[in-house]
Amino acid sequence: MARTPERRAQRPVRDARADARHARDAQHPIATVLAEHEAELLTEWLAGQRSTVRRPDLIRDSELNAQAAEFLATLRQAVMTGNVRDVQAPAYDGVRSVLGTLSRARSLQGFTPSETAMFVFSLKGPLYARLRRAVPGGPDQVIDTMAAAGHLLDQLGLYTVEVYQRSREEVIARQQEDMMELSTPVVKLWDGIVALPMIGTLDSARTQVVMETLLQRIVETGAEVAIIDITGVPTVDTLTAQHLLKTVTAARLMGADCIISGIRPQIAQTIVHLGVDLTDVTTKATLADALRLAFTRVGAANGVPLRQTPARA
């Protein structure tokens, strides 16, 4: 809304009626109609939107009115330039900016893509009705003008969908990043013992993050034993196993023991079928078993004999 006064300031002498006279000189009927009947168009358009696509649960009347008025104003100025075909032209910068803001806002508000595009498409009805009355000459000229108006609005509608989709993709990309961070927590279980509960499919990018996070935490905590729990990993293929082995080797190079736990029966079978060699790696069925082993190792390393648990006695 801050845009309109600014533009007025740039061209103070030109009001809607002046634009209309200018448009009559330029002789494009769309421009004529937009300039002469802007207020009526707006009323009819809003009435149309209210009966078809309006979502009172998502957007307030006043907000919708403001958006529609701003869009019509910028569209009128763009059409005045005589260009009614190419919406990528600089003349349409204002229109695209209004629609871009609107689409992004609506994608966040929870509108569907069609509802967002219908904001533009619903202008067709009132605009066509006005054009039919305003266009001079025979049916041919009316059809030409209609086609031009249709083409223009279609492009603008598609533009809203594009922006809508782009902002959704941005959301997805950000969530993926968040997930990457969230899904690799390294927790300290005990003095000298850290655990990495892995959840989700392991691909190269994630494993790299996992590996770096784990090794960094080993340095920070001075842990002697690191437990990698893969209970939450749905499938293990050769690549995943390779990544796991690399992590274990790297941890060993730094002086920490690695235990892999949470290998489910099916995954154990898969690993054997794939011929992955895990003989150098300590593996345990559950995190509890791994932790018990880790206690033994930490105790032995510190020279403290570990009190035997009843289960093991």
Next chain:
Amino acid sequence: MTAGGGAMERIPILQMGEFLLVTIQVDLNDTLAQTLMDDLTAKVAATGARGVLIDISSVTVVDSFIGRMLNDIAATSRVLDATTVVVGMQPAVAITLVELGLSLGGVRTALNVDRGIALLRAALAAPADATHPE
């Protein structure tokens, strides 16, 4: 050590009881690594040291040659009846060595010098540990 020589020509080897302590505080080049290996082998033979501790916590850049050199030092020392422990490897260095396919199977590792010394003492106290578990 030379005063005005600029780059370090050799890495000092300290004797602590029956252990030798090497702290690498510069990024190793091939010549330096080769010199270190020669010096270390000679020193192990001369002192009859039972353990060698190499601290690489300040090393940030490694290549396959350095990786192999660590492996060779460990193997040579074992021939001379000394256990080698590499301590303080940085995460980035560990990842690099793994990506290079060097798992340093013959080298023992520890997180820091303290743990390394403990590991050496334990290895000396129970030399039969690896071969006879019970």
